Amino acid sequence: MKRTGRSLPENMLLSIRRRKSRTTRTEPRAPVDGASALVASYNVHKCVGVDRKFDPERIVRVIREIGPDVMALQEADNRFGDRAGLLDLGRLEMETGLVPVPVSGNGKGHGWHGNVLLFKRGTVRDVHQIKLPGLEPRGALVAEIDMDENRTLRVIAAHLGLLRRSRSEQARVVLDIMNSPDEKPTLLLGDLNEWRLGNRSALNTLHTTFGPSPPAVPTFPSSLPLLALDRIMANRHGMVSSVEAHDTPLSRVASDHLPLTAFVHL
Numbered sequence: 001m002k003r004t005g006r007s008l009p010e011n012m013l014l015s016i017r018r019r020k021s022r023t024t025r026t027e028p029r030a031p032v033d034g035a036s037a038l039v040a041s042y043n044v045h046k047c048v049g050v051d052r053k054f055d056p057e058r059i060v061r062v063i064r065e066i067g068p069d070v071m072a073l074q075e076a077d078n079r080f081g082d083r084a085g086l087l088d089l090g091r092l093e094m095e096t097g098l099v100p101v102p103v104s105g106n107g108k109g110h111g112w113h114g115n116v117l118l119f120k121r122g123t124v125r126d127v128h129q130i131k132l133p134g135l136e137p138r139g140a141l142v143a144e145i146d147m148d149e150n151r152t153l154r155v156i157a158a159h160l161g162l163l164r165r166s167r168s169e170q171a172r173v174v175l176d177i178m179n180s181p182d183e184k185p186t187l188l189l190g191d192l193n194e195w196r197l198g199n200r201s202a203l204n205t206l207h208t209t210f211g212p213s214p215p216a217v218p219t220f221p222s223s224l225p226l227l228a229l230d231r232i233m234a235n236r237h238g239m240v241s242s243v244e245a246h247d248t249p250l251s252r253v254a255s256d257h258l259p260l261t262a263f264v265h266l
Contacts, residue, residue: 027065027067028065028066028067028068029066029067029242029244029261029263031263032241032242032263033241033263033265034265035241035242035263035264035265036147036151036264036265036266037068037069037070037147037153037263037264037266038066038067038068038069038070038261038262038263038264039068039069039070039071039187039189039232039261039262039263039264040063040066040068040070040071040072040189040246040259040260040261040262041071041072041073041074041157041189041190041191041230041231041232041259041260042059042062042063042066042071042072042073042074042230042255042257042259042260043073043074043075043159043191043229043230043255043256043257044059044073044074044075044076044086044087044254044255044257045075045255045256045257046075046076046078046079046086047059047076047086047087047255048255049253049254049255049256050221050222050223050252050253050255050256051253055254056086056087056088058250058253058254059087059254059255060087060088060091060092060095060096061250061254062246062248062250062251062254062255062259063092063096063098063259064095064096065246065248065250065251066246066259066261067096068098068118068120068261069119069120069121070117070118070119070120070145070153070155070187070189070264071098071117071118071119072115072116072117072118072141072155072157072158072189072190073087073110073111073115073116073117073118073157074114074115074157074159074190074191075114075159075191076110076111076114076115076116077109077110077111077113077114077116078109079114079137083108083109083114084108084109085108085109085110085111085116086110087110087116089110092118096120097120097121098118098119098120099118099119099120100116100117100118101116101117101118101119101124101127101141101143101145102124102127103127103129103141104129111141112129112139112140112141113131113132113137113138113139113159114139114159115139115140115141115157115158115159115190116141116157117141117143117155117157119145121147122145122146122147122148122153123145123146124143124144124145124146125144125145125146125152126143126144127141127142127143127144128141128142128143128177129141129142130142130173130177132158132160132161132166132169132170132173133166133169133170133173134161134163134165134166134167134169134170135161135163135166136161136162136163136166138158138159138160138161138166138170139158139159140156140157140158140159140170140173140174140177140190141156141157141158142154142155142156142157142177143155143157144184147266151185151266152184152185153184153185153186153187153264153266154184154185154186154187155186155187155189156174156177156186156187156188156189156190157189157190158170158174158188158189158190158191158192159190159191159193160190160191160192160193160194161193162193164194164202165202167192167193167194167202167203168202168205171202171203171205171206172205174188174206175205175206175208175209178209178235183235185234185235185236185239185266186234186235187232187233187234187239187240187264188206188210188231188232188233188234189231189232189233190230190231191229191230191257192229192230192231193229194229195216195227195228195229197216206233209235210233210234210235214232214233214240214241214243214262215243216228216231217230217243217244217245217260218245219245219257219258219259219260220256220257220258221256221257222251222252222253222254222255222256222257222258223252223253225245225247225258229257230257230258230259230260231260232260232261232262234264238265239264239265239266240262240263240264240265241262241263241265242262242263243260243261243262244260244261244262245258245259245260245261246258246259246260246261
């Protein structure tokens with residue numbers, strides 16, 4: 001996999017230099033170059049902010065700031081017990097137009113292993129819930145969405161593990177989902193928990209289908225982003241553009257991750 005971002009020391013210096021001039025934009029991004037959709041990925045950290053306050057309403061406000069057409073959330077359910085969902089999905093739909101992709105057997109949870117996939121328009125054709133290997137309970141949600149009569153988008157929403165070996169195994173499972181690099185347009189969204197680039201990355205096998213990847217944009221920690229743990233990748237060159245962290249006063253405190261956004265061309 002080619003080097004697609006800055007090194008950790010470079011990110012540290014750049015984040016420190018930009019700290020005083022960080023954006024205050026709170027409106028949805030305007031489409032660029034005829035983009036079909038604005039997509040986003042957001043680890044909501046169980047709705048606990050950097051101030052240690054549990055506040056789901058802040059997460060809804062951040063999502064409203066972004067205004068995405070498709071969005072993947074991680075850690076949107078309790079991790080233990082009945083894995084109950086933490087957001088008011090009815091309010092979220094009313095304020096943003098986003099509805100969750102339906103999953104089966106989730107009890108009180110919003111999604112699958114904390115992964116929730118939301119979309120604003122179109123029809124869900126198919127959904128698969130994938131349990132990923134590793135010591136931690138991790139999963140991926142795979143959905144095919146008919147955006148209109150002529151365009152179908154497949155989205156893989158995933159949260160990979162903290163251990164490098166687990167991430168390598170999980171990346172291979174993601175590749176197994178992809179039958180060939182030239183099939184339907186596919187996005188991989190989520191907290192992939194990998195900041196390394198090149199051959200040291202546990203995700204270097206993904207470049208056969210998803211490379212060359214867009215630049216790795218730091219999103220963690222939200223107060224001073226240094227690590228590009230969250231990713232938006234596609235199986236077609238030029239399909240993803242303008243990858244940015246949604247960096248606003250509210251998003252810096254609502255979770256320990258900043259949301260990651262990008263435009264998609266279908």
